[in-house]
Amino acid sequence: MTNKRTCLYDKHVALGALISPFGGFDMPIQYSGIIDEHQAVRKHCGVFDVSHMGEVTVCGNDAERYVQHIFTNDVAGAPKGQIYYGMMCYENGGTVDDLLVYKMDEQQFFLVINAANIDKDWAWMQEQAKGFDIELVNRSDDYGQIAVQGPEAEAVVEEVLQLACKELVFYTTKTLEVDGEEVIISRTGYTGEDGFEIYGSHDFIRRQWDKLMASGRCKPCGLGCRDTLRFEVGLPLYGDELSSEISPVMAGLSMFCKFDKEEFIGKEALAKQKAEGVSQRVIGIELRDKAIPRHGYAVLFNGEKVGEVTTGYHSISTDKSVCMALVDTACAKLGTELSIQIRKKVFPGVVVKKRFYDKHYKK
Numbered sequence: 001m002t003n004k005r006t007c008l009y010d011k012h013v014a015l016g017a018l019i020s021p022f023g024g025f026d027m028p029i030q031y032s033g034i035i036d037e038h039q040a041v042r043k044h045c046g047v048f049d050v051s052h053m054g055e056v057t058v059c060g061n062d063a064e065r066y067v068q069h070i071f072t073n074d075v076a077g078a079p080k081g082q083i084y085y086g087m088m089c090y091e092n093g094g095t096v097d098d099l100l101v102y103k104m105d106e107q108q109f110f111l112v113i114n115a116a117n118i119d120k121d122w123a124w125m126q127e128q129a130k131g132f133d134i135e136l137v138n139r140s141d142d143y144g145q146i147a148v149q150g151p152e153a154e155a156v157v158e159e160v161l162q163l164a165c166k167e168l169v170f171y172t173t174k175t176l177e178v179d180g181e182e183v184i185i186s187r188t189g190y191t192g193e194d195g196f197e198i199y200g201s202h203d204f205i206r207r208q209w210d211k212l213m214a215s216g217r218c219k220p221c222g223l224g225c226r227d228t229l230r231f232e233v234g235l236p237l238y239g240d241e242l243s244s245e246i247s248p249v250m251a252g253l254s255m256f257c258k259f260d261k262e263e264f265i266g267k268e269a270l271a272k273q274k275a276e277g278v279s280q281r282v283i284g285i286e287l288r289d290k291a292i293p294r295h296g297y298a299v300l301f302n303g304e305k306v307g308e309v310t311t312g313y314h315s316i317s318t319d320k321s322v323c324m325a326l327v328d329t330a331c332a333k334l335g336t337e338l339s340i341q342i343r344k345k346v347f348p349g350v351v352v353k354k355r356f357y358d359k360h361y362k363k
Contacts (some may be wrong), residue, residue, distance in 0.1 A: 007051055023356065029222045044219075047213075048147040048221050067111075068261065076259035093249065097121050100188065102186065109361040150191075151193060153193070163178070169187060183200040193360050251282045284351065284352045285340065287320075292314050307325050334353070
């Protein structure tokens with residue numbers, strides 16, 4: 001089966017990007033290099049093609065009730081323009097996906113889901129929609145999306161793209177009328193820095209990309225540094241720190257599960273996990289060496305395997321070898337001495353907080 005391509009694919013090829021499959025799409029992994037692009041986002045401004053992400057709209061009399069039913073966070077009575085992060089879960093507490101929910105209007109929500117999960121999520125969401133007075137539409141093929149991220153992102157969006165954004169606070173959105181079409185802009189991102197995500201038609205997104213590249217004020221960034229950036233600030237990636245086997249409670253994301261709301265799919269199982277504890281948890285580990293822990297490497301306690309690395313890097317921003325790992329809860333306490341097997345050698349480390357680098361969001 002051939003991979004899909006985003007509306008910006010030919011732009012990436014023209015810029016000489018390294019292209020590789022990701023989530024069923026041919027995506028740019030890097031342009032000038034992961035370290036260079038990572039530092040651009042931390043210190044200045046970087047632009048990502050995130051058109052591979054999925055978008056689903058929920059409209060109708062039961063729109064809020066339906067979102068409440070499938071989503072762990074609480075959107076009841078949410079103000080227009082508010083955005084929520086949370087999960088969709090199976091009855092057993094396993095994660096269907098993590099996502100953003102945008103409150104667009106009284107009876108209208110905009111859901112942003114992970115690229116690799118679009119088909120699975122869409123089938124599951126349709127199944128859960130039975131009995132609700134809603135119109136559920138998969139808009140994933142309609143939208144292109146770019147993320148403009150970094151401390152200079154606000155100035156770049158305002159001045160280069162001429163899109164008014166400075167009044168948006170973190171996790172809020174608005175729609176704009178631009179060139180005769182409706183465009184969605186939100187103060188969100190996946191880097192730990194201030195920034196914006198912009199959704200529009202394929203042609204609109206291509207024009208914005210060209211303006212940004214012509215400005216010389218931001219670097220094109222690939223999925224390589226998207227991963228190093230999100231990892232350093234402790235943001236999970238579905239398939240690594242969350243999955244059908246890894247619940248939000250296991251991942252340390254219980255704060256996005258609102259147990260005081262009436263019901264949501266998986267509530268009972270997750271509440272039980274929170275009350276009784278889980279057998280494994282996602283933790284942070286810092287190595288005392290420069291060796292790089294990779295996904296799937298064994299985590300050891302007193303020579304016995306107690307878990308596996310989910311994501312690991314030599315952190316660009318902190319110059320430390322760190323990882324997130326799913327380990328037995330008995331070994332998850334801060335300060336616990338663990339080690340990681342990297343090929344035939346074993347490297348000592350210690351359990352630390354999963355946020356290896358502080359976020360710099362604009363509140």
